[in-house]
Amino acid sequence: MFGTGLLKGLGVTLKHFTETFIDDRRKEPSRYEGSIQVDEKRRIIHQPISQEGLLTIQYPEERRLLPERFRYIPMLIWDTEAGEDRCTACGICAKVCPPQCIWIVRDSDENGKPITRPAEFYIDVAVCMSCSFCAEFCPFDAIKMNHDYELAVYDRYPQLVYDKEELTVPVEYYAALWPTQYAAEEAQRAKQKEEERRREEEKKRAAEAKAQAQAAGAESGAAKPKRSKEELEALKAQAAAKAAARKGGAETEDAEAAAKRARLEELKRKAAEKAAQRKKESGE
Ligand code: SF4
Ligand code: SF4
Structure with a gap:
């Protein structure tokens, strides 16, 4: 029926309106369940969907409890244990940043040799689109996304161009947020x-x-006993006998080859004689 949805919506609003008063009569209204009282004035509220009554947060006294994956602008991580920036000034984040809002100046020593740390690091947070590409691509977990969204200032320059000091946070801060x-x-x-x-x-x-194997090898080489003069003479005699035997074998082989050659020549001669005989008989 026409207007049913409208009436239904108004009904929900009315329900929350009345429930707010009922809820507020309790000492601790349901919207404050699980909330964190930061100081006398400020409170961080987690509003589950099942909550009764008012769904509006009284900002800035009350703020939403942000989910871990909430991201706003990047922050640079200071490694407290190592006492140094995690950033090595590799420049990957600046390369992948879609709106190109990161500037890095690499540090150098007294001889002008580059050092793997940033001397200067700037992010124009007025341009940053909170895409988190820089944090995703950083190979050193040196840049992460901050939850701080209250950045309003009167002048964009230079206040919204954050330098290294403004961007740097200790690793414990990152651990608490993420x-x-x-x-x-x-x-x-x-x-x-x-x-x-x-x-x-x-x-x-x-x-x-x-090293142990080499030492053992050296030791065994050193321990090898030397041959006596008699043993050396005997070895020489053995070698000479072997050489003579090889020579004798070679001579025998030569004699056999000569006999073969002679037989071959004889057969050739006989074949030639037979051929001449056949020619003569045929009267040619
Ligand atoms: S923040 Fe990461 S990616 Fe960017 S320069 Fe530093 S180390 Fe490289
Ligand atoms: S969050 Fe995105 S836009 Fe912002 S500095 Fe990182 S890469 Fe650039």
Whole structure:
């Protein structure tokens, strides 16, 4: 019937309106269940769909509890344990950024040789489209997406061009915002470290085994007993006898070959005689 949907919608609004008053009569209204009281004024609220009463948040005193995968602008990770930036200034993030809003200047030593860390790092957050490509492609987990969305300022330049200091956060901050992803990355990192350690140990063991084998070979070479003069003479005599036997064999072979050649010549001669005889008989 015409207007049924409209009435239904108004009914839902009315239900929430009245439920708000009923709910507010409780000491802790249902919309505050599981909420986090940041300070006296600010509260972070998680609003499940099953919640009764008011569905509007009293921003800025009340804010939504953001899901882990919420992303706004990137942040650079400072490795607290290592005491350095994770960023190596490889420039991959700047290359993949669709609106090209990242600028990086690589650091260098006193001789002008490039160092794998950024001297300067800028993101124009007014241009950033929160696509997260930079975070996806960074091979060092050095750039991640921040949840902070309250960036309003009066002047775009230079306030919305964030420099390295403004972008950098400690790794603990990232771990608090993205606990699941952080845990997965750390597990992967630990696995890689374990694999590297295992490979190093294997290499070390192989090198040790090789050194031991070489030492054993050198020892056995040194321990080889020297032959006496008599033994050497006997060996020489044996070698001479073997050579003579080989020579005798060769001479025998030569005699056999000469006999074969003579027989062949004899057969050729007889064949020629027969041929001459046949020619004579046929009267040619
Ligand atoms: S943030 Fe990552 S991808 Fe970008 S320059 Fe640094 S290390 Fe490379
Ligand atoms: S989130 Fe996207 S647009 Fe923003 S800096 Fe990263 S790659 Fe560029």
